[in-house]
Amino acid sequence: MQKNENKISIKSSMKFNEFEAKKQELNCGVNIIPVIRFLEKNFGMNKTINIVESLGLPLSFLSNKRNWVSYSYYSSLLDKLVEVTEDKRAPFKIASVLRPESIFDDIMYAGYASIFFSNPKIMYKSIISKNIYKTYQKIGDFNLLNETKNSISFEYILKNNYKHKNNNCIAIEGYLSFGALICGYPPASTSYQITSDNRCIFTVSWEKKSKLFEIVFFTLFSIVFVSEILLYKKIFLLKDIMLSTFIFFAIYFFVKNMQFKKKITHEEIFNFDRNNSILNALSKIEKDYNDLLEKEIKIxxxxxxxxxxxxxxxxxxxxxxxxxxxxxxxxxxxxxxxxxxxxxxxxxxxxxxxxxxxxxxxxxxxxxxxxxxxxxxxxxxxxxxxxxxxxxxxxxxxxxxxxxxxxxxxxxxxxxxxxxxxxxxxxxxxxxxxxxxxxxxxxxxxxxxxxxxxxxxxxxxxxxxxxxxxxxxxYTIENILSSIPSYVIIFNTEDYTIKFINNLFLTSFPLIEKKIDKLDVIGKKLFTVLHFNQDVIDNIQNYINEITINNIEDLKSEVYETMINNFVFEYSLFRIPRFKNQEKLLGLIMNDITEAKYFQKNIIVNEKLLALGKVASGIAHEINNPLYAVLASAEEISENESIDNETRDYAEEIINHVISVSNIIKDLSSFSKTLRKEETYEVDLNNVIEESLKLVKYSSNYLEINIIKNLGEIPLIKTTKGEMQQVFINIFNNAVQAMNGRGTLNVETKNKSNRIIIVIKDTGSGISKENLPFIFDLYFTTKNLEEGSGQGLHIVKKIITKYNGDIKVTSKIGKGSVFHITFYLDRMGVFNE
Amino acid sequence: MNNLFKSILVIDDDQLILKSIKKQLKDENFDVDFIDDPLEGMKMIDNKKYDLILSDIKMKPILGIEVLEKVKKRYPHLPIIIITGYVDDKLMKKAKELGCNDYLIKPIRKNDLINSLNNILNN
The missing domain is CATH 3.30.450.40 (GAF domain)
Known part of the structure; x- marks a missing residue:
């Protein structure tokens, strides 16, 4: 039923004709102005004018508290209010702005009300008394039903077929609730019940107030009352009640203060729902924000x-x-x-x-x-x-x-x-x-x-x-690789960058400069560091292809042999367990087998020479005996006084040739003997040099060489005669070859501050600068294969370094070469007789 | 000269050598005995008082170095000169250790032989 009426009232929100609207039914001052104020507070002046005047009456008329409007106009105004605020409880809230404008009025109103209605019941009763309500409404009557100490209920009966409307009742409820504030009470709790079309029962109940309050109010009332009697001899003479006005003023502030607090509390209650929802929203936002913050921190x-x-x-x-x-x-x-x-x-x-x-x-x-x-x-x-x-x-x-x-x-x-x-x-x-x-x-x-x-x-x-x-x-792998007595190089299979070399490679790889740093080699390309022949490069690439393209897991590398410069290497490849993820690495392991190869050959040569030596000494023995016989006979002939000079000369000649033959055999047999393994003993180098020079004379290309010996006094050194002979014979042979059999060979020995220095000078063709660093390398030779094997000077160097000596060469093309050999006496055994 | 009284024993298993030495020493006033068997030579040393022994080093059935060793054991003051066909430093060293007084390398010049003998006999 209420709903139906609501619908009707909304439909009726149309312009009223002035007569209908201005019926003397409800007073604007109490009923309309609070609505206008409420709207103004919520929507501002301009919007309020639009809202209110849309119903037909001008604001100027409605703002006059002496004017009156009809019940139906009032009802549609309330409907409009609900419509624009979208709040069903809006009519209730109108009462919250029900305050007289002037402070004075306010004081008066509040003050009197406080005093007269110190108990709200009196106020409520006065409101529903016929004399008062008639001054602001003429549409119905109030009828008191029931009253207790802190509650009152009454009936509102509409006359002339007016019907109760929900909004109207709610508005009255608001007035009743806020009325308690006037007496210094918290807003009263109210309820209404529409019992029939024109009847509605309102119930108001308020909090109990302490007696002290009543006493205070009663005392104040008494003082005012008495003071007015005493001072003005009249009671309630409004024009002359200045004193009481001041007292009211004081009380007002007290009460107002209280009310203000109450009002706040009330508004809090009243806005509770909205606040709650805002608070909820806020707390949700806050929570979200915190989550976000937390997330951000987490991020x-x-x-x-x-x-x-x-x-x-x-x-x-x-x-x-x-x-x-x-x-x-x-x-x-x-x-x-x-x-x-x-x-x-x-x-x-x-x-x-x-x-x-x-x-x-x-x-x-x-x-x-x-x-x-x-x-x-x-x-x-x-x-x-x-x-x-x-x-x-x-x-x-x-x-x-x-x-x-x-x-x-x-x-x-x-x-x-x-x-x-x-x-x-x-x-x-x-x-x-x-x-x-x-x-x-x-x-x-x-x-x-x-x-x-x-x-x-x-x-x-x-x-x-x-x-x-x-x-x-x-570390373990590197240690293993480092301790292998071979040269180990590990490189990347894709770009051939060297990743690892072992220490042996660094210290003694023959084709690497000495004193090179590990970091100089690591990172470089394999083939720029080592100039391999094509066969090695092919082998490496084949191996890489096998393991990468054909994916053969357990490929074993063969052992290959190659030659780089004058060195013979055997090498094989091995796979590296990857210790850095991305790189595919390959290991190259190399052995310098130049010496081994040499010694293999040398052993054969040596064996031959030894055999020759054995034969030579055997021959020496066999030849010397008949030679002795020849010699003895020739001597006897030469000493025979009866022979002629010519015969004597022949005999002498025989003697000389015998000596010469026997010398050759002596040298040959003594040389071959030195090839045997000998124990070291004191050797006179001058002696060795003399013997070696003698032997060199038998060499095939020895033609006409002027030998200048300048042999100083030198101590005996602990070595083997055979090795020293090899040293000098090789150097002398080289010199003879360099000089093509003609020239001057200068040999000098001297003892200088604990060193034996031997200088051998020739006037041969000399050695070019490019070749000079390699002349001691094995198999290095500029000679024809028939002339030399490239082993000679290598042997020389090996023997000299074996005894901690030095050999150095200086040479000029076309002028000859000089060999400087130095033995350090403190580094080898010396014999002082 | 006083060489007349000096007696020398030459031991060599090669008759050719003995013959050559005999030729070279025939004009000298030595009392020289020649023997081509070292074992026989050892006996001769025991029987006759020689002033000097001249011995080859490579002989049969015993080597000259053994002869040297045995003779020097029994007659430490008997000078011994070794004759050899080639220079073997080791052998020479050993011979020196055993007390050999000199060595001569074949073929020996007449003067070398006589100088060496005189040197030792006169000292």
């Missing part, structure tokens, strides 16, 4: 985590040694996580405890007190392992708790200094291989979330373990 932390991990992975990936990695990881964590200081302890197997390895300060935030702390003498007990292992390699503990794990520390050290700090422990423990931990100190207030640190630490711990394994694996 930030996640970012930090990722940055650190990617940096850490890089550090670990490129690590060659373990301690520098630890060091760099420490720096990284100090910079990114706002730790103050970090100390690293490593497990010492000897002491069965953790020992200080290094510490680092975060230069940005390190504080003076912690900067002063040195951990150098700290030793931690091994028990800390168990403590930390329980918590999955990460632990955040009070530094005070650390005290019990410290075995040894500087005497004057005060651990209480750490009361301000937490220790975050990052543990790297690999059973039976390695164990150590970081102690990161952070301020207790540090705002970095534990979870992220924990996660980070655990991940870094895992990474470091892998790193350690990698490094030690690589």
């Amino acid at each position: 930030m932390e996640r970012n930090t985590y990722l940055t650190i991990m990617s940096e850490a992975r890089k550090l670990i990936y490129y690590a060659l040694y373990f301690t520098p990695v630890l060091f760099n990881i420490t720096k990284l964590l100090l910079d990114n996580l706002n730790f103050v200081k970090c100390v690293y302890f490593e497990f010492s197997l000897k002491k069965r405890s953790y020992e200080y390895l290094f510490d680092l300060n975060n230069e940005k935030i390190v504080t003076e007190d912690i900067k002063a702390v040195s951990f150098i003498n700290f030793i931690m007990s091994g028990e800390i392992i168990e403590y930390i292992q329980k918590s999955n390699n990460y632990m955040n503990i009070e530094t005070n708790d650390l005290k019990k794990y410290i075995i040894d520390k500087p005497i004057n050290f005060n651990l209480d200094l750490f009361n301000k700090y937490y220790a975050n422990i990052l543990f790297i423990d690999m059973p039976s291989t390695y164990s150590g931990f970081f102690l990161f100190f952070s301020l207790k207030k540090s705002n970095f979330s534990r979870e992220i640190i924990k996660m980070l630490f655990e991940d870094i711990s895992d990474q470091l373990k892998i790193c350690y394994e990698n490094i030690s694996t690589r």
Whole structure:
């Protein structure tokens, strides 16, 4: 029914004709003006005019509190109000603006009401009394039904077929509720019930007020009453009640204050729903914001985590040694996580405890007190392992708790200094291989979330373990490769960049400059460092093809042989277990077999010579005997006085030839004998030089050589005659060949400050600058194959270096060569007779 | 000269050598005995007091170095000169150690032989 009426009232929101609207039914002052004020407060003046005047009456008419409007106009105004505010309780709220405009009126109104109606019941009763309500409405009557000490209920009966409307009743309810405020009460609780078309029952109940209040109000009333009698001799003479006005004024402020508070409370109650929803909305926004903030922090932390991990992975990936990695990881964590200081302890197997390895300060935030702390003498007990292992390699503990794990520390050290700090422990423990931990100190207030640190630490711990394994694996491999008595080169199969060479390669690979640094070779291309023949390059590429394209897993390399410059190498290839993920590596292992080849040949040559030597000494014996007979006979002839001079000359000639033949045989047999293995004994080099010169004379291309000997006094040296003979015969032979059999050979020996210096000068063709560095290399020769094998000077060099001597050559093309041989007496045995 | 009284024993298994030495020493006033068997030579040393022994080093059935060793054991003051066909430093070293007074390399010049003998006999 109410709904129907609502619909009708909305439909009736149309322009009233002036007569209908201005019926003398409801007073504007009490009924319309509060509505206008309420609208004005909520929508502003302009909009209010639009809303109100859309119903037909001008605002100027309605603002006059002496004017009257019809009940139906009032009803449609309330309908309009509900419509524009979209609030069904809006009519109730009208009463909240029900305040007289002038302060004075306000004071009067409030003051009198407070005094007269100190109990709201009186006020309510006065409102429904016929004399009062007639002054603002003429559409119905009030009929008191029931009253208690703090509640009252009455019936509102409409006359002349007016019907009760919901909004109207709600508006009255509002007036009743707010009426309690006038008496200094909180808003009363009200309810209404429309019992029939023209009847509605209203019930009002208010809070009980303490008696003190009643007494105070009663006293005040009495004072006013009495003072008016005494001062003006009249009661309620309004023009002369200044005194009471002042008292009211004072009371008003008191009451007003109270009311204001009440009003606020009331408005809070009244706005509770809306506030609630706003609060809900706000709290939701706040929650969302917090979530967002949390998410942002999480994202930030996640970012930090990722940055650190990617940096850490890089550090670990490129690590060659373990301690520098630890060091760099420490720096990284100090910079990114706002730790103050970090100390690293490593497990010492000897002491069965953790020992200080290094510490680092975060230069940005390190504080003076912690900067002063040195951990150098700290030793931690091994028990800390168990403590930390329980918590999955990460632990955040009070530094005070650390005290019990410290075995040894500087005497004057005060651990209480750490009361301000937490220790975050990052543990790297690999059973039976390695164990150590970081102690990161952070301020207790540090705002970095534990979870992220924990996660980070655990991940870094895992990474470091892998790193350690990698490094030690690589170490093992490198150690193995380094200890192989062969040249090892590891290179990338794609671009042939050299990645590893072993020490032997560096120190003694014959085709590499001495004193070269490892880093000079690593990173270069294999084929620029080693100038292989095409066959080697082909073999390597074939091998790579086999393992990469044809994917043969267990391909075994053959052993190949090649020659680079004057060196003979045997080599084979081997696959490398990948210790860096992306690279495919291949190992090349080489052996210098030049010497072996040489000795293989040399043994044959030696055997031949030895055989020759045996024969020669046998021959010497066999020939010498008949020669002796010839000699003895020839001597006898030459001494025979009866023969003529011519015959004597012949005899002499025979003698000379016999001597000469016997000398040749003597030299030959003594030379071949020296090829046998000899023990070292004192040798006179001058003697050896003399004998060697004699032998050189028998060489096929010896024509006319002027030998100038300048042999000084030199000490005997401990060597073998055979080896020394080989040295000089080879040098002299070379000289003879260089001079094409004609020229001057200058041999000089001298003893100079504990050195024997031998200088051999020839006037031969000389050696070119390009060839000079190679003349001692095996198989290096500029001669025809018939003339020389390229072994001679190599043997010379080998023998001289065997006795810690030096041999140097200077040469000029066309002018000849000079060999300087030096033996150092303090480096070899000397015989002083 | 006083060489007249000096007696020398030459031991060599090669008759050719003995003959050559005999030729070279025939004008000298030595009392020289020649023997081509070293074992026989050893007996002769026991029977006669020689002033000097001249011995080849490569002989049969025993080597000159053995002769040297045995003679020097029994007659440490008896000078011994070794005759050899070629220079073997090791052998020479050993001979020197055993007390050999000199060595001569075949073929020996007459003067060298006589100088060497005189040198030792006169000292």
